[in-house]
Structure formats: structure tokens, C-alpha cells
Amino acid sequence: MAGPPMPRLSMQGDRVLIGALGACALLSGGVLVLILGFLLLETGPLLASGHVAGALFGAEWHPADHTFGLRAMIAGSLAVSGLALSWAAPAGVVVAVWGRLYAPAVLGRLYRGVIDILAGIPSVVYGFWGLLAIVPAINRVRPPGTSLLAGGLVLGLMILPLCALSTDAGLARVPQSYLRAAAALGLSRFGTLTRILLPQAWPAIVAGCVLQLGRALGETMAVVMVCGNVVEVPDSLFAPVRTLTANIALEMAYASGWHQRALFMSGLVLLMVTMVLFGLTQGLRKRPHED
Amino acid sequence: MRIEGARDRWAAALFGGASLMIMALPLLMLVEVVGAGLPRLSSEFLYAPPMDAGRAGGIGPMIVSTLAILAVCLFAALPVGLGCALYLAECVTAGGRAARALGYSLDVLGGVPSIVFGLFGYRLFAIELGLGFSILSGGLTLACMVLPLLIRVSEEALRATPPSYRQAAAALGLSQGGFLRRVLVPAAAPGIAAALILSIGRALAESAALLFTAGYVTRLPDSVFDSGRALAVHIYDLSMNVAGGEASAAATAVVLVGLLVLINICARRLGQTVHRMQRA
Amino acid sequence: MTRARSCFRNGTTGAALFGLPALFLTAMLAAYAAPEAQKLVLTGSSTIAPLTAELGRRFEALRPGVEVDVQSGGSSRGIHDAREGLADLGMVSRALTAEEADLHAYTIALDGVALITHRSNPVAALKRAEIIAIYTDRINRWSAIGGPDRPITVVNKAEGRSTLDLFLAHFGLRNSEVKPDVVIGDNAQGLKTVAGNPWSIGYVSIGSAEYEATHGGPIRLLPLDGVEASMATVRNGTYPLTRPLNLVTRGPAPGLALAFIEFARSEAARAIVEQQFFVPVDPHVDGQPVDGRPADAPPVDAR
Numbered sequence: 001m002a003g004p005p006m007p008r009l010s011m012q013g014d015r016v017l018i019g020a021l022g023a024c025a026l027l028s029g030g031v032l033v034l035i036l037g038f039l040l041l042e043t044g045p046l047l048a049s050g051h052v053a054g055a056l057f058g059a060e061w062h063p064a065d066h067t068f069g070l071r072a073m074i075a076g077s078l079a080v081s082g083l084a085l086s087w088a089a090p091a092g093v094v095v096a097v098w099g100r101l102y103a104p105a106v107l108g109r110l111y112r113g114v115i116d117i118l119a120g121i122p123s124v125v126y127g128f129w130g131l132l133a134i135v136p137a138i139n140r141v142r143p144p145g146t147s148l149l150a151g152g153l154v155l156g157l158m159i160l161p162l163c164a165l166s167t168d169a170g171l172a173r174v175p176q177s178y179l180r181a182a183a184a185l186g187l188s189r190f191g192t193l194t195r196i197l198l199p200q201a202w203p204a205i206v207a208g209c210v211l212q213l214g215r216a217l218g219e220t221m222a223v224v225m226v227c228g229n230v231v232e233v234p235d236s237l238f239a240p241v242r243t244l245t246a247n248i249a250l251e252m253a254y255a256s257g258w259h260q261r262a263l264f265m266s267g268l269v270l271l272m273v274t275m276v277l278f279g280l281t282q283g284l285r286k287r288p289h290e291d
Numbered sequence: 292m293r294i295e296g297a298r299d300r301w302a303a304a305l306f307g308g309a310s311l312m313i314m315a316l317p318l319l320m321l322v323e324v325v326g327a328g329l330p331r332l333s334s335e336f337l338y339a340p341p342m343d344a345g346r347a348g349g350i351g352p353m354i355v356s357t358l359a360i361l362a363v364c365l366f367a368a369l370p371v372g373l374g375c376a377l378y379l380a381e382c383v384t385a386g387g388r389a390a391r392a393l394g395y396s397l398d399v400l401g402g403v404p405s406i407v408f409g410l411f412g413y414r415l416f417a418i419e420l421g422l423g424f425s426i427l428s429g430g431l432t433l434a435c436m437v438l439p440l441l442i443r444v445s446e447e448a449l450r451a452t453p454p455s456y457r458q459a460a461a462a463l464g465l466s467q468g469g470f471l472r473r474v475l476v477p478a479a480a481p482g483i484a485a486a487l488i489l490s491i492g493r494a495l496a497e498s499a500a501l502l503f504t505a506g507y508v509t510r511l512p513d514s515v516f517d518s519g520r521a522l523a524v525h526i527y528d529l530s531m532n533v534a535g536g537e538a539s540a541a542a543t544a545v546v547l548v549g550l551l552v553l554i555n556i557c558a559r560r561l562g563q564t565v566h567r568m569q570r571a
Numbered sequence: 572m573t574r575a576r577s578c579f580r581n582g583t584t585g586a587a588l589f590g591l592p593a594l595f596l597t598a599m600l601a602a603y604a605a606p607e608a609q610k611l612v613l614t615g616s617s618t619i620a621p622l623t624a625e626l627g628r629r630f631e632a633l634r635p636g637v638e639v640d641v642q643s644g645g646s647s648r649g650i651h652d653a654r655e656g657l658a659d660l661g662m663v664s665r666a667l668t669a670e671e672a673d674l675h676a677y678t679i680a681l682d683g684v685a686l687i688t689h690r691s692n693p694v695a696a697l698k699r700a701e702i703i704a705i706y707t708d709r710i711n712r713w714s715a716i717g718g719p720d721r722p723i724t725v726v727n728k729a730e731g732r733s734t735l736d737l738f739l740a741h742f743g744l745r746n747s748e749v750k751p752d753v754v755i756g757d758n759a760q761g762l763k764t765v766a767g768n769p770w771s772i773g774y775v776s777i778g779s780a781e782y783e784a785t786h787g788g789p790i791r792l793l794p795l796d797g798v799e800a801s802m803a804t805v806r807n808g809t810y811p812l813t814r815p816l817n818l819v820t821r822g823p824a825p826g827l828a829l830a831f832i833e834f835a836r837s838e839a840a841r842a843i844v845e846q847q848f849f850v851p852v853d854p855h856v857d858g859q860p861v862d863g864r865p866a867d868a869p870p871v872d873a874r
């Protein structure tokens with residue numbers, strides 16, 4: 001896309017300018033490296049000490065006793081995010097399909113507008129509403145109310161708009177020629193949906209939802225507010241949980257020494273998982289779609 | 292495509308009904324939050340300091356802190372981000388190694404959890420650079436967070452300018468620097484402004500990264516080296532720690548969401564301008 | 572022509588949008604280029620935080636140009652930040668341990684730890700054995716102790732909080748034995764959780780609980796070992812679970828910090844301390860440190 005050749009580097013000023021731009025690019029690309037670097041720096045001693053397995057999979061988290069087992073938190077993170085995705089992803093697909101295929105045009109645009117707004121609402125607001133409405137409701141069924149279920153519902157609500165948006169984008173990218181061919185063959189709307197649109201858009205939909213899983217795993221505020229923060233592997237939907245992110249948020253302020261290193265390590269784990277998830281979606285999409 | 296036959300009608304009804312039920316939940320949330328917050332809203336709420344732990348008074352200092360954090364964030368992110376976007380759009384071949392490496396790095400950065408940014412910002416800005424809990428720490432951390440979004444959208448805006456501009460500049464014998472400064476950037480300005488605005492939206496919604504960097508203090512900040520509480524952090528504190536703080540938290544949420552809706556509309560308008568230019 | 576004009580307009584809009592944040596920031600920096608006010612940073616116990624926040628406001632009024640910044644985060648944070656120099660004064664709501672003898676503690680008030688339930692809960696008192704059983708999940712319905720048949724929601728404090736340490740020491744428990752349903756951080760969060768959950772039980776600072784109860788919160792303080800939980804019993808020494816509220820420093824407190832400590836102990840501050848339902852200390856009583864030597868630790872009930 002560079003177009004016809006420009007008189008490059010024809011002046012000293014140009015060289016300086018290009019240099020400056022390159023420096024900006026280096027800085028931008030370097031932020032990730034810096035983050036990785038700091039995380040590794042902090043967790044270095046922990047990783048070198050050979051206690052990693054104990055830290056990762058130990059069951060007990062008692063910083064005062066120098067036991068740093070992250071198992072309960074890892075389970076908590078996986079449980080809450082898994083629960084959230086399990087209902088938000090299908091729901092997002094349903095909503096997007098209706099908006100694009102079955103809704104009258106005006107309503108469909110309005111729909112997308114509302115979803116756009118919902119996608120930008122801060123997580124604390126979702127958490128606040130969770131505390132206001134969802135936790136008391138669950139409390140009436142089974143105390144304490146702050147639980148895995150509450151976290152799954154609130155987190156699901158958060159990723160619902162983006163699942164819908166990425167499904168919508170995937171559906172929109174299906175080439176018009178396919179749709180015209182379907183019409184020519186006399187396929188019904190439902191048939192077009194199931195036989196053409198969904199199969200074609202499927203990689204984009206899955207990629208979008210996997211990305212949202214990454215987002216759910218990284219969410220902090222909403223889960224701190226509604227999950228109860230008890231360090232225990234959840235044994236039921238109504239059990240309180242603590243996620244890796246909530247753990248960092250709650251304890252970072254006063255952690256020091258090995259405690260702090262353990263928290264940084266959970267941050268490293270989160271970062272690694274994000275990178276892996278992202279790598280998975282790379283193959284499924286050409287370009288990440290805009291939030 | 293027509294809707295015909297029983298199966299199609301069933302499908303339409305099913306999807307429609309399900310969508311309605313699904314969307315009822317977030318809409319219920321919006322209605323409840325706005326309902327709880329509106330009674331508390333007033334012009335006094337917007338400029339008075341909080342009293343009684345936030346149950347009374349207003350959110351004036353929080354708004355100032357938020358704007359200050361935003362300003363620091365944009366001041367830091369804009370030059371670097373725009374420079375990087377220009378570099379990507381102008382100086383590297385689209386599919387080349389440098390572009391792909393940079394693209395990957397930025398895309399991953401965009402997915403990093405906000406709490407990890409909080410850790411990083413705390414370690415680098417608050418401790419290493421000695422800034423402590425301050426608006427400066429918070430703003431710089433947020434700058435790192437919004438960089439990927441800013442660069443991505445700016446780059447698209449830059450690439451979207453018509454090639455005829457480039458040809459005209461070449462015909463006129465402009466240097467590359469001149470072309471960038473006088474033609475490309477002004478032409479892409481609406482898109483870049485849209486990127487800016489999207490970044491503002493992202494930064495406003497952030498709270499986890501600010502917990503360890505900008506701090507919790509409710510006083511009106513005197514300078515960027517002061518600690519300040521952002522709106523999102525205030526909502527968190529009110530809902531978690533202050534019994535009876537629901538109304539204030541809801542009102543703060545209304546203010547914050549209102550700001551974000553405004554930003555969303557501005558970004559849309561600018562985005563439409565970009566599209567119009569593209570087609571022209 | 573229209574395109575050139577719209578280009579110009581868009582360019583101007585863009586420039587205005589870029590210029591705005593830059594202008595704002597420059598204006599802020601310029602306006603506040605005045606020499607920075609003297610700042611005193613206090614971090615630590617969430618029990619002491621409201622008290623020092625109020626004291627700080629009064630202190631700022633007495634000494635223009637001084638700023639007092641208070642952040643909570645738990646007593647262990649107070650210790651950590653004081654040691655690392657991240658805070659001028661650490662707030663610690665217990666006596667210092669032997670490992671913390673490198674720090675200097677200045678007591679500014681006395682407080683206690685009380686168990687709290689919702690006001691609508693008919694159970695008015697609990698025996699020591701019952702409390703231990705509730706917190707280790709051997710009793711989990713109120714009916715077992717004379718209340719209605721409802722599950723008990725156990726609220727525990729997060730690690731790093733001295734209230735937790737004192738509670739565990741008093742009842743001879745280890746944190747690994749406690750089976751909570753909700754874990755909270757600050758006192759305020761504990762109060763809010765219990766206020767929102769009619770069948771819950773938790774423990775917080777007496778000062779904060781009494782404050783909340785007298786300001787309309789639906790909180791009931793349970794007596795401990797037969798002694799009513801209130802500021803009065805803490806003051807006359809009959810309440811079994813009391814603790815000093817300390818401000819700690821790395822070395823002997825320097826100028827501004829010392830001035831603040833002295834203010835906190837002065838006559839003028841007594842009213843503020845009592846307003847928060849803490850017991851003020853008299854700086855001239857024997858045994859209270861006045862010059863910064865580490866406080867003699869009143870023995871923590873460890874059985």
C-alpha cells in the first residue's frame with residue numbers, strides 16, 4: 001500500500017523524522033517486552049528456586065506461613081470464565097444472528113448501537129450492579145450470594161456484547177456472492193443461515209469467543225466485587241471463589257518478598273495464557289477486529 | 292432471502308424471543324443503575340467534594356482527578372502512538388517482518404489483563420521511577436494500555452487516505468516529511484481523532500490498573516504528583532466499602548456511562564467522516 | 572474545493588483535539604508549579620484510616636501548606652511501607668512483634684475487636700466454644716445455638732489484617748482452620764457485608780462497629796466472655812480483646828510526622844478520637860512511649 005515511490009531521505013530533516021518515527025515504533029513494541037521483563041525479573045528467584053510446581057499447584061495459600069499454592073485461584077479463574085463463556089458465547093451468537101438476519105433493518109442498527117455502548121461500559125459498573133441486584137437475589141436462594149454463580153453471570157454479561165459484535169463482524173464478512181448464490185438456489189433464510197453463513201463465519205466467531213475467554217480470565221474488578229474471595233476450590237455453583245486476578249488486586253498492596261513474587265508469578269501465568277490464546281486465534285483470523 | 296415455510300417462521304420466532312430475553316438482562320442493568328443514580332444527581336454532585344465517606348456531597352475531586360489522569364495518558368500516548376502508526380503506514384512494507392513483529396507485539400499488548408498493567412505500572416512507575424501513588428503513575432500506566440488501540444485505529448486511518456494525495460505530493464516534489472506533515476496527517480485527522488476518542492473511552496473505563504498507581508485519595512489533587520481517585524475507582528470503593536453508598540455509586544456510574552456514550556457518538560461521527568473520505 | 576475545505580476543517584478539528592489535552596496538562600502543571608506542599612503519607616490499617624483521615628483534616632486546618640494523605644491496605648502494609656520508606660507513618664492496629672523491633676511505634680488510641688451480627692438476628696451472645704465451632708464450620712446453622720433455622724454466613728478477614736491475627740490468637744485458631752463463606756478486607760467492607768446479610772457473623776474493630784451502629788447501621792455487637800463490647804469496656808480494661816492503635820516509623824519520627832503524632836495525642840484531638848469510638852491515650856502515663864522507643868507490647872492473649 002505504499003503507492004508510487006516517494007523521494008525518500010532526500011533531506012536531512014527526513015532522516016531525522018524517519019528516525020524519530022522508528023524510535024516511536026520501537027518504544028511501542030518495547031512495552032510488551034518491558035512488561036515481560038519486569039514480570040520475569042520479579043519471579044526469577046521463584047522460578048529458579050524450583051518451587052514452581054508447588055506454587056502453581058499447591059492447595060494452600062497462606063502468605064503468613066509462606067505457603068503459596070495457587071491451585072484454588074487457578075480453579076476459580078477457570079471456573080468463573082468457563083461459566084461465563086458457556087452462556088455468553090451462544091447468547092452472543094443468537095443475538096447477532098437475530099440482529100443481522102431476522103430483525104427489521106432499523107431495529108438491527110439500533111441493536112448494534114446498544115451493544116456497542118454496552119461493550120464500553122466499565123467493569124466496575126457491571127460489578128456494582130452485580131452487588132446491587134444479583135448477589136442479593138442469589139443470597140435469597142443460598143447465602144452468601146457472592147459466589148461462582150454470581151461471578152459467572154456478571155462476567156458473562158460483560159463479554160456478551162463483544163461476543164455478539166465479533167459474531168456480527170464474522171457474518172458481515174461472508175461474501176455477497178455466496179448469499180446471492182443461495183438466493184438463486186431458493187434457500188430459505190434459515191437454510192442460508194445454517195448451511196452457508198454459520199459455516200463460513202465459524203472461524204471468526206470461534207476466534208472472537210476465544211478472545212473473550214482471554215478477556216474474562218483477565219477481568220479483575222467485577223470478580224473481586226461479587227465472588228466472595230475465599231481461597232477454596234469451588235465445589236458448587238454457590239461456593240465463593242477467588243480468581244488469580246482478584247488475588248493480585250487484594251494482596252498486592254502489602255505483599256513483599258516471596259509473597260510479592262508469588263503474586264507476580266500469577267501475573268506471569270495470566271500473561272502467558274493470554275499470549276497462548278491469542279496465538280490460537282491468529283490462525284483463525286486475518287486481522288483482529290476493532291472493539 | 293425470504294422467510295417461508297414453518298421452519299423459517301419458527302426460527303425467526305425463536306431467535307427473536309431468545310434475543311429479547313438475552314438483551315433484557317443488560318437493559319435491566321442499565322435501567323436499575325440509572326434509576327438508582329438519577330435521584331442523587333445534581334449540579335452540586337458534579338463539583339462538590341465527597342462527604343461522609345461519599346454518601347453525601349459529590350464527586351468533584353474525582354472528576355478532576357479523572358481528567359488529569361486522562362490528560363497525562365493522552366499526552367504520553369499520542370506522540371508515541373501516532374509516530375508508531377506513521378512508521379507502520381509509511382516506512383515498512385505491509386507484510387514484512389518488522390510490520391508483523393510489531394503488529395504481533397501490539398496485538399498481544401492489547402489483550403494483556405489490566406491487573407497485569409497495574410502490576411507493571413506499580414513496579415515501573417511507582418517504585419522504579421519513584422513516582423509513588425500519583426496521577427502521573429496512573430496516567431503513564433494507562434498510556435501503555437491504550438497504545439495498541441490508538442496505533443491500530445490511527446494506522447487504519449492513515450492507510451485509508453486516497454492514493455491520489457500521495458501521487459499529487461510526489462508530483463509536487465514534496466519531501467516525505469513534508470508529505471506526512473502537510474498532507475497525510477491532516478487528511479487522516481478525523482480518523483486519528485476517532486482513535487484518540489476511543490482511547491479516552493478505554494482509559495475512562497479502567498480501574499484495576501489505577502488501584503496501585505493513582506491511589507485512592509479523595510482530595511482535590513494539587514498537581515500531577517498527587518494521588519487522585521478516578522471515577523471508576525470511586526464506584527468500586529462506594530460499592531464495596533461504604534454501607535449506604537449505593538445511590539452515590541449509581542450516580543457516579545451514570546456520570547461515567549454518560550461520558551462514555553458521548554464519546555461513543557463522537558467516535559461514530561468521526562468514523563463516518565473517514566468512510567466518506569475513503570469513498571470519495 | 573469542498574474537499575480542500577473539509578480537509579482544512581478536519582485538520583483544524585484534529586489539531587484542536589490534539590491540542591486540548593496538551594493545553595490542559597500544561598495548564599495544570601503551570602498552575603501548580605508553586606513549591607509542593609509538605610506532604611505526610613500514612614498507609615496501613617483500615618481501622619486507623621478513618622481516624623487519621625479526620626485527624627489529618629484537622630491538622631491541615633491548623634497548619635496551612637501541609638497535606639495528609641491516608642490510604643488503607645492492612646496493618647502489614649503499614650509495616651511494609653514504613654520499612655521501605657513508601658509512607659511517612661505506617662498505621663498498625665496491634666502491638667509490634669519481636670521481628671518488628673526495628674520500627675518505632677507510637678500509640679495514639681486504644682480499640683478492641685468485637686464480633687458483629689445483623690441487628691435482626693435474635694441471638695444476643697455466643698460462648699467461646701460456639702464461636703470457634705462456627706468459624707471452623709462445625710456449627711453451620713443458627714438453630715444449633717438458639718436461633719432460627721438458617722445457615723450461618725461466616726465472614727473472615729483477609730490475611731495481612733491485624734484484626735485477623737488478633738482474632739485467631741484470642742481463639743487459639745490458625746487461619747488454615749477457619750472455613751469462611753466470605754473474605755473481606757477493610758473493616759468497612761465487613762460492616763457492609765454483615766449489614767447486607769441478616770444471617771451472617773463477622774468481626775471488626777469496636778470503634779468502627781460502634782460508629783456504624785450509632786449512625787443507623789443494622790449492626791449488633793456481641794459481648795465477648797460476658798463482657799459487653801463497647802468503648803467503655805475498652806477504656807476500663809475489662810474487655811478481653813483490646814489492642815493499641817499505633818503509628819510506626821522506621822527510625823525516631825522526624826519533624827512533621829512527630830508533630831502529627833503529638834497532635835493526635837493532644838487534648839485537642841481527644842474529641843476526634845472519641846467521635847470514632849476509640850479510647851484516647853494520655854501521653855504522660857507511665858509505660859506509654861513519648862520519645863519514640865518501641866512500645867512495650869501488651870501481651871496478646873495467646874491460648
